[in-house]
Amino acid sequence: MIDVPIFRPLALAIILLLSAATMVGVVLQRRVTSPAGRETVANLNARIRSWWLMIALFAAALLCGAQVTVVFFAVLSFLALREFLSLIPTGSGDHVSLLAAFFVVIPLQYWLIGIGWYGLFAVLVPVYVFVTLPAIAAIAGEVKDFTARSARLQFGLLLAVYALSNAPALLMLKPMGDYRLPPAMLLLFLMVVVQVSDVFQYIAGKLFGRTRLAPSVTPSKTVEGLLGGGLVAVAAGTLLRGLTPFSAPAAAGISLLIVVAGCLGGLVLSAMKRDLGAKDWGRMIGGHGGILDRMDSVCFAAPLFFHLTRYFYT
């Protein structure tokens, strides 16, 4: 992986960017004096510290090989589903379904990726889990809120397990033609474009944000942020096309799609948080909130990116 030509410059660019961010954070901490400003800066610095850790963990997982990467994402799914179901109410009749979701569905979904069984990977949740879990809950016999409870669990699994697992599923793809890079490069491309998009939407939003995208859902998403962040992400994606089998226009187009899908993912999950009266999904990642707060955009972008790449390039 390290001998992929574009890998070293990318790693260097990420380290430089984070170092610069860390220094900006230190300067801001000294300069900013207003209470609200200090709070924003403290949160910014917590975010930057978390970025170092998250990137180190993700890089370690990638470098350890495909199996470790798959397990890494299985753990993310586990934590994300846990955050989701901890805030979403279920009933006492859901106990067995919940156990199955955590201890059967997650291992199975990621095991299928590990052994490369695409056919079953793609239908496990929408077909087999869809049929089985509501049936288990029905047999358990509690009918109160049955429709809502079944729907919540299905949505949680689709989001935190099915959608998210499309990211490591990229390791299964074998693009045609003379593309010969390790499969982890497609995953790296996806993650970099999604996260660059998120980070620069945040920065552009803080600097230039005026027009809120959906004021009733979230104060933090702005049109200016989306445009600024999207522009940087599309540029980054186009520059990084060497990681992928895409031509320059195709890389730009698919990066744009990742940006839009990621933004919508953040919006949808924010609407859910609003509905639940919660600010964040969890507290696991300092400054960011929970796993789902960081992975919301990946959950929406990964399935689209996986299936488009699979359809057009394999």
Place this chain on the structure above:
Amino acid sequence: MTRLIARLLLAATRWLIGAEIGGPADPQAGRPTIYFARHASHLDTLAIMASLPDSQREGVHPVAARDYWGATPLRRFVAVHCLNAVLIDRAAGPGGDALSVVADLLASGRSVILFPEGTRGQGGIGKFKSGLFHLAQRFPEADLIPVQLDNVHRVLPKGSHLPVPLRCGVSFGVRLQRLDGETKEGFLARARTAVTWPRGVSQTGPVATP
């Protein structure tokens, strides 16, 4: 050996429930404290014990029902030896001396965890039994600290044996004050309100109770 098992058990609990521990109460060392909470899961006791700071856990004794926790050698070992629980007879009836062991502990300056419902409820909170009131009257120097539990009953509901790894909230509430001339019913109603964790506050912490 027992200490090691106890520590492992508490660490496993903390991992399982990913406890969000919070709350204003900071129990004063050397003063007997009555922690009380609603009871919906066998995990309640473990969750509270796991959330107490190491320094305070030493002198705290959960009050557990003998008919369940004393029923098998394993349960007895976990309850009595790992968690320092005292076992009481629920069947002793109202006014019976079920709580005399608890009173002895408080008299010797130790603290207890009490579940005033007496049994695990399903869904809502059941009626509080009068034991808490009598103990509060008898030991005016003891602090009364409500413990608000969130999600614990979903991790291990009544009747199930395998826990679902959901995040839980354990929050030590504001000390319950004793009001002069308050009736038993009034006191118990206030105590009951104090342990309620309203839905949707997982992120912001429980509402402070007067």
